Amino acid sequence: MPLGAAAGRGGDGGPTIPLPGWRDWLFSARSFAAAMLALWLALWLDLPRPYWAVGTVYIVIQPLSGALRAKALARFAGTFAGAAFSVAAVPNLVDAPPLLALVLAGWVACCTMGSLYDPTPRSYAFRLAGFTAALIAFPSVDAPGAIFDTALARVEEIGLGILCATLVDQVFPRPSAPLLLARVEAWRASMARFGAEALAGRLDEARFVADRRQVARDGAALDTMFEEARYEAAAERAGLAWVQALRARARAVPALISAVADRAQGLRRDAPAAQAAIAPSAQAAITSPAAQAAIAPPAQVAIAPLLEAAGAWLAETADPARRPAALAAAPDLLARLRSAEREAAAAAGDWPTLLREGLLARLRELVETWARALALEPRPGAHAPPPRLAAAPVTSGQMDPLLVGLTGLSVLLAVLACDIAWVATAWPEGGTATMMAAVSTAMFAQLDDPAPAIANFLTMTGIAAVVGALYLFAALPAIDGFPLLAFALGLVYLPMGALHAQPATIGTALPLLVNTVALMSLQETYAAEFASYVNGAVALLIGFAAGLVSTRLVRAFGVDWRLRRLVAADRRDLARLVEGRQADLRRSVAAMLDRFEYLAGRIGSADATTLEVSELAELRAAINVQRLREVAPQLPPALRGGIEATLAAVAAWARGRATPETVAARLDAALGLAMPVRDRAARQAALALSGLRRALLPTAPPPAPTHPAPALEQAA
Template sequence: MSLLPGWRDWLFSARSFAAASLALYLAFWLDLPRPYWAVGTVYIVVQPLSGALRAKAAARFLGTFAGAAFSVAAVPNLVDAPPLLALVLALWVALCTMGSLYDPTPRSYAFRLAGYTAALIAFPGVESPGTIFDTALARVEEIGLGILCVTLMDQVFPRPATPVLLARLEAWTASMARFGAEALAGRMEETRFVAERRRVARDGAALDGLFQEARYEAAAQRAGLAWVRALRARARTVPALISAVADRARALRRDDPAGQASLAPLLEAAAAWLVETADPARRPAAQAAAPDLLARLRAAERQAAAGTGWPALLREGLLARLRELVATWSRALALEPRSGGLAAPPREAVAPVTSAHIDPLLVGLTGLSVMLAVLVCNLVWIATAWPEGATAAMMAAVATAMFAQLDDPAPAIASFITWTLASAVLGALYLFAVLPAIDGFPLLLCALGVIYLPFGALHAQPARIGMALPLLVNTVALISLQETYAADFAGYVNGAVALLGGFLVGLLSTRLVRAFGIDWRLRRLVAADRLDLARLTEGRRVDLRRSVAVMLDRFEFLAGRLGSADAATLEVSELAELRAAINVQRLREASERLPPGPAAMVAAALQAVAGQVRGRITEATVLTRLDAALAATMPGRDPASRAAALALSGLRRALYPAAGAPALGSAPAPLGQAA
């Protein structure tokens, strides 16, 4: 990334400063009590893409309104019981913050804002509860004014998110196709294969956020967006299918080199077809060729099904997953936004958005850190009668809520404190050296522009927003910019100390309660996948489609973070539980049609898998049970036995890829002796 902002960054800064100037002018003209609220809102809401701006604007207004309404309801009724009021407000901020973690859409910002807006209004209002309604109304008005100004400026210089989304979707589909082609052709060693699979997953997850933002744009810009979501839902299963094919190909190279060589032409044909789909110009021809390729794969699969033994199962399983990969990818590409003739959205387009990577324990700890920070500041405020105690309490709420969605909020809070300290120094310079010499609104804008234009350009860069935003928002807040100049050095220092102190308490609370680090969170997610697999294996009623979506959510979350942790140390076997879960479901469906003897062996194998996942049975015992079930089902030529054997082979490869060929003649030990 260039050290200097580009022209688009400077245009973004100019647009932002123009909106902030308009908001400040109107706030002065309307004689609003805190014009800096409107200015700060501009810089909080403004985004490079129009969809993201509108999403944040809507969430900010709704969250502000909800928080203001709660403060109006709480303060007059509880002002005579300060400890109870502090507890209620701390609980409100905590619950709102916890609720935001369960919503992966831009609406989550509204939840967080509803929490700490109540703190921003209620804590200063304790000294004059009779004016709480006026303060709440002023907050809503000035936030609304800032939103109106930044939205109007976006109409002048729009940058729609939808074209960006569609361009990134095209890049993602092409990248997925090339990844699959190289994997099928055997041109990837294991380390690169895993890295590319994670990269594709990360890019796909980023599309979800961009999709949610694009939904807030005008209807004319949203054409085809329903299909974007459906395409994503179908295509995100492809890495698991590629992994299944590649795994069987590796097993065949080890256990049946001749069989693997016989399938090489089909793998090359599928790889060439995927390469064709990566090019938009050649994609229609590739789509037209898909039925012929599927027919070739079905014929080869039937031929493999006539064979016996473990190598034949590997060949048949590889061909079945390869055929599923081609069919899935072809159906996904048929949903491209430019495709026509689709009468009704597929069910993926209307499926609920999940946040499966959210850990309830982490949510609870986040709420606890919020409550602890707010209550500690209130305790100090009440015990010392500190005039600026309200500022510290509300900043503690802001600090703990604003960064709660991050894996580890503490570094972000610490950085925010550093740049807030810089804004305090800058604000003092403005308040006591620059503003006394200012006479008139144009000169005020010139003075502010010296800082706000360059830092506004940095604000457009994601890597520098953590530096720019505190300066842009807190400088104007610390100055408490009003239509008439007023300054008190002692009051200014006291307010700055309270602001920094509140953030510091939030930092300490976060470090104390959420001190487990990203490794702990990743281990919890891996354990959640294994728990879901155990439940499915034990025969509990599970919606497989939802379970697959949940496991894919977790995989994409892990894929974006495993660079900072050692996957081997965490014992992460990516997509293994997902592939195992699908095979368990296939095995259960097939076992219902099996004779009693093989069905009992399959049930024993599933029981052993569940026991091993829960840590009660050794891996060797599970392999013995799986091999016994394979031995019981492989001799059968009926469809149910063959389907069961295929599912068992897939389950075995998913969970134990390093295991050698099964010993199909060995007798299993009693399960009760295998712990």
């Protein structure tokens, strides 16, 4: 929440709008100063549409300097690309209006679809390239000879608005880098606390899932801030190269914590004695055979103290002051874990022992991964280059190709419907409606459900039309000179600019700030005609309404539908890995982590129950499938055949062609072949099978005990 803001709930239980704080008013003042500078310069330079420069200021200006520069660069690049396309398309296709309309609609649709595959600020450039062509081309079809001048004016005015916003930001800069580094520190601390509490067993299932989702949401927000901070000056972003490496290493930590916690839960259920914390000396003092039989062997009794030690170590790393000492102690903790892991590996290969050994292996991996991540210390003023890391690839694995296609279809329908109505009615403002249909469908395409945002924009545009009419026909006739004009505009633009600074109210403020001045069409000399104004305002509203109808018709599935598709995408990736059709495990893991972080920001406990979501299960299963693939060539034929049958059942389940009971039966049969064999490769296979079983069937009862085989050849 911005400094000085107040949040709460009204007396009727509804949310209240936060009051702007001093930072919000400062942001509004600098936004208004940049807008008035852009308006004055545009009038002085006699540019044809000064309001484009003013609107650009409010579109690109952001509370943080990095975000402003990212959006400014994307807006200019998108404007230039869209202008170039319109200059190429209109003169060549103006004699074939149906083809021109189809080409322009296809361009907007393709650019919008392309933007959905880019999770960085560059996506805005793709969207803008699409609807900029519509903004320039559709009003120019009656005068194709002037298309170059119109495109040039658009680029100049957009560039002027960007320049003014950037200049004012230099006076009151607010770098993104310090805030990003503070958020990174908070994220690391929350991750460490989550792990510590999970290992200590202090979290019930609901709290565990909620905390894990919160960590994932905060991590995804860091990616957005990092991409924006990269656009700042070199002095401001120094040291930020460590952040990307940190995220690449640490984003898988929630999955490791889940794997450890899941095995600990399985041990508590299937082998309670394994959680005992009796020291070997105390164990030796017990002489009763019955009591000794109830006590776990030495490999088992180390679990509880090791979980406590690892949890305490994670808690130490949450405090920046104690972190160096915790990192120095990490090698000793890892040595204890490796020793316990070797002891567990030497024990009999029954199910509880596999759970213990798997828990210790994942616990060691957790400590190693977290220690390596913390060694990457992002700090202000750091100039050393980042280490050469095999970072996980940046993907947009949460993007569904079907959703992308439907988004493009909604753009096509809205634009072509308005274009057909324009031609059929010969409405002079039909071009305005058509270009606004393109804007409305492209502008909000990245949202899960664009329809509410388009509806809100439509409502606020209607209010902007009223405000613009009051200015144009009541206030402006009495105004003489730029200072008085700026004062009159400030009465509305300063308070609305303060709301524009807040994420909760930007959707209310921005349409009014941009569309009021656009509808007024401010020029050097006053010239306003009421019928023309109403006609233009109606066209604007009809264009947005067409975009709203098209979006609701084509993308009316809701967020639940998209979440189901993401769950299905995880299972398809798992099936491809099992079938050998996807060889790059790192890319699949990165895509699954993308989807998990996306789901974490949108799903609640009720949704998870309805959608049958088991978060991170497919990711953990994929890793264990890869371990089985790696060890399979070293296994005897019978065991290798059992594993292949198991993997076939997993693939069939992931594709919806097998039941969990079938998978459980195949897994248990393979475990029955692997657990009795005292061989390193077979032991690794048994560990991977147990991990696969815990990932996909966490509530299944333990497999039936098996009897050890005397030799590898007999097991084969």
